Amino acid sequence: MPHIAIISASIRIGRNSHRVALYFKNYLESGNLATAEILDLMEYKFPLFDERLQFQKDPSTGMLDFAEKIKSSDAVLIVTPEYNGGYPASLKNAIDFLYVEWYHKPVAVATVSDGVFGGTQVITALQFTLWKMKALMVPAMFPVPKVKDAFNENGDPTDKMATDKRALIFVNELLFCIEANSKMAE
Numbered sequence: 001m002p003h004i005a006i007i008s009a010s011i012r013i014g015r016n017s018h019r020v021a022l023y024f025k026n027y028l029e030s031g032n033l034a035t036a037e038i039l040d041l042m043e044y045k046f047p048l049f050d051e052r053l054q055f056q057k058d059p060s061t062g063m064l065d066f067a068e069k070i071k072s073s074d075a076v077l078i079v080t081p082e083y084n085g086g087y088p089a090s091l092k093n094a095i096d097f098l099y100v101e102w103y104h105k106p107v108a109v110a111t112v113s114d115g116v117f118g119g120t121q122v123i124t125a126l127q128f129t130l131w132k133m134k135a136l137m138v139p140a141m142f143p144v145p146k147v148k149d150a151f152n153e154n155g156d157p158t159d160k161m162a163t164d165k166r167a168l169i170f171v172n173e174l175l176f177c178i179e180a181n182s183k184m185a186e
């Protein structure tokens with residue numbers, strides 16, 4: 001069974017996009033589709049980028065842990081909010097610390113907002129950055145509009161049937177990329 005690292009990107013006090021990260025962990029594991037671990041940037045509390053991990057003289061255990069978990073995962077699912085048409089600085093910060101860890105890593109992006117567009121303006125910028133780092137971008141979207149109406153604090157969806165149906169299409173693309181990637185590595 002594949003192992004998926006879910007990055008919960010928001011470190012905002014009172015954040016809501018974390019609900020979507022909780023949902024995906026539960027969705028993947030309860031459906032026996034994958035094992036999953038949430039890499040919570042709020043818990044890691046990374047300092048502002050000053051140099052890439054590979055060039056740091058005395059890297060923190062948190063940074064080493066994060067890098068190892070990205071590297072050893074079969075894929076990464078990023079849950080990110082939209083801030084002023086882009087993705088949050090916390091996420092760019094975490095991405096830039098790493099390099100080889102992103103190489104040929106399947107990465108899917110779920111976007112979140114409290115408005116009606118579901119954070120979709122984030123996608124092109126985030127995809128371009130990860131593409132530059134030679135990640136394999138999964139060609140699927142999972143926009144979450146009106147996040148507080150769509151999920152409760154535990155990540156339970158208000159309309160479970162409709163949400164799971166949408167998640168299946170998104171996750172199937174991710175699982176396809178994981179399988180294709182593993183076949184290329186054979």
Ligand SMILES: Cc1cc2nc3c(=O)[nH]c(=O)nc-3n(C[C@H](O)[C@H](O)[C@H](O)COP(=O)(O)O)c2cc1C
Pocket residue numbers: 010011012014015016017018081082083084085086112113114115116117118119147
């Ligand atoms: C600094 C900031 C900028 C935002 N900009 C946008 C935006 O451009 N488009 C949008 O749909 N929502 C925007 N929002 C609303 C967020 O989508 C909403 O707060 C969402 O819950 C953010 O995720 P979070 O709660 O996990 O931080 C913004 C929120 C913040 C705090």
